[in-house]
Amino acid sequence: METTGTRNASCATAWHADRRPDGQDKYTISEVAAFTGLTAHTLRWYERIGLMPHIDRSHTGQRRYSNRDLDWLDLVGKLRLTGMPVADMVRYAELVREGDHTYGERFALLKATREDVLARIAELQGTLAVLDRKIDFYADAERALALEGSR
Amino acid sequence: METTGTRNASCATAWHADRRPDGQDKYTISEVAAFTGLTAHTLRWYERIGLMPHIDRSHTGQRRYSNRDLDWLDLVGKLRLTGMPVADMVRYAELVREGDHTYGERFALLKATREDVLARIAELQGTLAVLDRKIDFYADAERALALEGSR
DNA sequence: CGCTTGCTTCGAGTTCACTCCAGGGTTCTA
DNA sequence: TAGAACCCTGGAGTGAACTCGAAGCAAGCG
Numbered sequence: 533m534e535t536t537g538t539r540n541a542s543c544a545t546a547w548h549a550d551r552r553p554d555g556q557d558k559y560t561i562s563e564v565a566a567f568t569g570l571t572a573h574t575l576r577w578y579e580r581i582g583l584m585p586h587i588d589r590s591h592t593g594q595r596r597y598s599n600r601d602l603d604w605l606d607l608v609g610k611l612r613l614t615g616m617p618v619a620d621m622v623r624y625a626e627l628v629r630e631g632d633h634t635y636g637e638r639f640a641l642l643k644a645t646r647e648d649v650l651a652r653i654a655e656l657q658g659t660l661a662v663l664d665r666k667i668d669f670y671a672d673a674e675r676a677l678a679l680e681g682s683r
Numbered sequence: 684m685e686t687t688g689t690r691n692a693s694c695a696t697a698w699h700a701d702r703r704p705d706g707q708d709k710y711t712i713s714e715v716a717a718f719t720g721l722t723a724h725t726l727r728w729y730e731r732i733g734l735m736p737h738i739d740r741s742h743t744g745q746r747r748y749s750n751r752d753l754d755w756l757d758l759v760g761k762l763r764l765t766g767m768p769v770a771d772m773v774r775y776a777e778l779v780r781e782g783d784h785t786y787g788e789r790f791a792l793l794k795a796t797r798e799d800v801l802a803r804i805a806e807l808q809g810t811l812a813v814l815d816r817k818i819d820f821y822a823d824a825e826r827a828l829a830l831e832g833s834r
Numbered sequence: 835c836g837c838t839t840g841c842t843t844c845g846a847g848t849t850c851a852c853t854c855c856a857g858g859g860t861t862c863t864a
Numbered sequence: 865t866a867g868a869a870c871c872c873t874g875g876a877g878t879g880a881a882c883t884c885g886a887a888g889c890a891a892g893c894g
Contacts, residue, residue: 561871572871573853580874592860594871607817610810613803618851635828639821646814649807652764656804659761663797666758670790677786713840723841724883731844732881743890745841769881 557599558588564597568605582622583608585629614649708750709739715748719756726756733773734759736780765800 550567551557561572568575575595578584585604588596611621624641627634702708712723719726726746729735736755739747762772775792778785 571853574851576873577852590860592871594860607813610813613806614810635821635824639818639825642814642818642821646811646818649811649814653804653807653811655764656800656807659765660797660800660804662758662761663793663800667790667793667797670786670793673786674790711841722883725881727843728882741841743841745890 551599551602554599557597557602559597559602561595561597564602564605567602568609570605578608581618583618583625585625611645614645614652616645616648702750702753705750708748708753710748710753712746712748715753715756718753719760721756729759732769734769734776736776762796765796765803767796767799 552559559567561575564570564575565572570578575584579587584601587601588598590596608621611624612618620641624638627638627641703710710718712726715721715726716723721729726735730738735752738752739749741747759772762775763769771792775789778789778792
């Protein structure tokens with residue numbers, strides 16, 4: 533039936549407790565879903581498009597995620613909310629798979645991403661300023677109306 | 684043929700000069716496109732979905748944008764890069780069209796958006812921290828390799 | 835006058851990032 | 865050992881936000 537048992541995937545806090553110690557780190561797909569806030573569908577899709585390394589399987593073919601996989605998903609989550617397109621993350625994943633000789637390229641990619649993030653923060657701060665000006669305007673208007681009403 | 688004459692729409696800086704004074708503020712769609720970095724297609728689409736107020740027309744039916752319209756597009760642009768869905772901006776545009784009695788609702792919407800933006804900035808700063816840790820790691824690896832190479 | 839360029843409409847097409855379905859096998863709990 | 869809950873695959877579907885195309889006016893220019 534494929535329901536993601538746990539409701540309320542939005543609350544990402546206070547969760548990181550139930551990570552099992554390395555060695556016994558075998559999570560089912562729905563555990564990982566609860567953990568990351570992604571759906572099982574999305575996790576499988578990430579794998580299909582090459583955004584995940586090869587995931588371990590149980591003897592019957594079910595996925596068993598490790599702590600490493602969780603770490604990777606964490607990074608992916610962070611990169612995702614910088615607005616990085618999934619295709620770029622796939623590229624990064626490929627570099628990781630290709631081995632040590634891609635260090636330089638990965639490094640460059642990370643630095644470029646860092647610049648992007650800084651730029652985005654600056655943009656958002658600009659937006660915040662505009663928003664604050666508008667909010668002040670409305671607060672003033674509201675006060676003026678209240679005054680008028682009490683006359 | 685509908686090409687957006689001016690190349691390099693990304694550089695949004697140093698542009699705000701050619702805004703004509705209020706009264707003679709009549710811009711063609713392609714001028715606005717150059718101005719905002721949006722395409723003419725997108726500008727027409729914004730109008731279709733109700734994201735723009737009614738735009739003036741020339742005697743032959745061509746759009747003539749005003750400074751007010753430019754200001755509105757500026758706000759839309761800012762809101763867009765906070766990740767606000769277009770549907771929400773349409774809602775805001777509707778409130779503006781409906782008149783003064785929607786001040787309260789607009790005010791609330793702006794304040795909610797402000798909170799969103801603050802949250803997003805915080806997220807991005809978290810991401811920045813992760814990125815910086817990774818970048819340090821790669822920089823170290825690079826130095827280690829260089830050392831090894833020079834032995 | 836013809837040419838080029840730009841504008842018009844409406845509807846269809848594209849891209850991205852999921853999201854869901856059908857039809858089956860597996861695992862846990864009472 | 866039954867039944868509920870979970871997991872598998874491949875492929876199709878969805879919603880958001882554009883993006884493009886076709887066919888046809890309109891304006892400026894050599």
